[in-house]
Amino acid sequence: MSYEKWRSYFTANSSHFEGLDWNDPVHLTQLEKARILSSIQQFQKGEQSEGKHLFAFAKKMGDPVYMDTIRLFIREEQKHACVLGEFMDREGIPRIREHWVDNIFRWLRKLAGLENTIFILVIAEIIAKIYYKALYQATESNLLKKICLQILQDEDYHIAFQAHTLRYFFKRKSRLSAMISRIWHRFLMAGTVCVVWLYHRPVLKSGAFGFWKFYEETMEVFSDLDILIKYNKTLQLAWI
Ligand SMILES: [Fe+2]
Numbered sequence: 001m002s003y004e005k006w007r008s009y010f011t012a013n014s015s016h017f018e019g020l021d022w023n024d025p026v027h028l029t030q031l032e033k034a035r036i037l038s039s040i041q042q043f044q045k046g047e048q049s050e051g052k053h054l055f056a057f058a059k060k061m062g063d064p065v066y067m068d069t070i071r072l073f074i075r076e077e078q079k080h081a082c083v084l085g086e087f088m089d090r091e092g093i094p095r096i097r098e099h100w101v102d103n104i105f106r107w108l109r110k111l112a113g114l115e116n117t118i119f120i121l122v123i124a125e126i127i128a129k130i131y132y133k134a135l136y137q138a139t140e141s142n143l144l145k146k147i148c149l150q151i152l153q154d155e156d157y158h159i160a161f162q163a164h165t166l167r168y169f170f171k172r173k174s175r176l177s178a179m180i181s182r183i184w185h186r187f188l189m190a191g192t193v194c195v196v197w198l199y200h201r202p203v204l205k206s207g208a209f210g211f212w213k214f215y216e217e218t219m220e221v222f223s224d225l226d227i228l229i230k231y232n233k234t235l236q237l238a239w240i
């Protein structure tokens with residue numbers, strides 16, 4: 001699938017949160033709030049990035065359509081942060097300015113070129129795929145459930161979009177270097193699962209995710225990504 005199609009997708013999806021009912025009378029219970037507070041604060045912060053480094057690395061690809069698409073992708077991630085932030089304001093949950101986990105991810109993203117940046121990004125997107133499912137199951141708030149569903153749908157597309165670019169790099173690697181980078185990526189993914197579990201387990205547990213279920217489902221999505229990259233499979237996306 002071409003970047004033109006991805007650009008059309010992100011453009012068409014830009015009004016995706018318009019149907020939210022901000023006047024829904026159901027608020028978080030005290031118990032729900034206690035469970036999700038520090039966790040949602042960190043995810044809201046993590047979604048909020050200006051994408052300066054991603055943009056700078058993407059520029060080196062020399063493809064203006066890819067640049068446009070990256071711009072729209074960054075805007076969509078910022079929209080996630082914005083909607084989560086509005087939800088937190090409504091529920092009296094303060095926003096945070098920084099978090100050490102987020103700082104580590106940002107540092108890792110800046111380490112090398114576009115391939116590394118995208119890979120670190122896609123790890124966060126794979127985690128999001130499971131986390132927002134748990135958050136959906138951990139609350140009775142209709143508004144938060146709808147926000148989670150929309151983010152989950154967006155993250156599917158984000159993973160497929162990043163796989164499209166990662167395949168470009170994969171095709172240029174020797175067998176050995178492809179194997180080394182896949183082992184490294186799997187190690188990074190597994191390590192991230194452990195860190196996220198330590199910090200977010202109240203939400204994951206109340207969303208019916210014990211450690212092994214969280215680990216297995218995350219690694220399953222990771223393997224799907226691997227297939228998308230390696231075999232150039234395209235997800236059955238509704239809008240294609
Ligand atoms: Fe996101």
Ligand SMILES: [Fe+2]
Binds near residue numbers: 077125154158
């Ligand atoms: Fe994403």
